[in-house]
Amino acid sequence: MSKSFTANEVKEHGSAEKGLYIIIDNGVYELAGFVDEHPGGAKILKRVGGKDASKQFWKYHNESVMKKYQSRLKIGELKEEAKL
Template sequence: MATETKEYTYADVAAHDTKESMYVVIDDKVYDVSPFVDEHPGGEEVMLDVAGQDGTEAFEDVGHSDEAREILSKYLIGNLKRNENDPKPIKISQSAASSSGESSGGLPGIVYAVLAAALAAGGYYYLQLQQQQATA
């Protein structure tokens, strides 16, 4: 027995734009992410920026992992029934990407920190070898 998929209008989604009741549209699917707001690694502010709206571009621009997409799927409640006059997906600002700990390229800031540390360690090791060879 198949269950019927509920359809939501953009107005339905827009009515849920608070931390306590937050719907968001990603790829024309409607998600009730209210239970996840406090757990979101980027913080609640990032989610509030797209609450009650189409957050497809913001979601994609940040470069969410497969695990994040799997978590999102748990909150699916239906499909968006689009009308001609519906707003387009909103883009995430650079400051929102930075505050969420993600770079504009989609990699977490920690990846860049690890790469910088590895380059610094490699440079230090190289200089130590050069110094040993000079004294030998």
């Protein structure tokens, strides 16, 4: 079963040192170990750490990118009542 996170829990992990969590379409992703691999560079991931990055993600990526990395990086879901 997937873990549920509040928006505040995601916000607390807003840097690589703290885990670098982001939200994409209510999914919570842990990116601290992916920062150096990100083709667009670490800077953009650090900028959206702890936040809902859905709009930015879909602006530059398509469904195939999500499918490629989702199983590796997704750690849970945003609790319904906790949406930003």
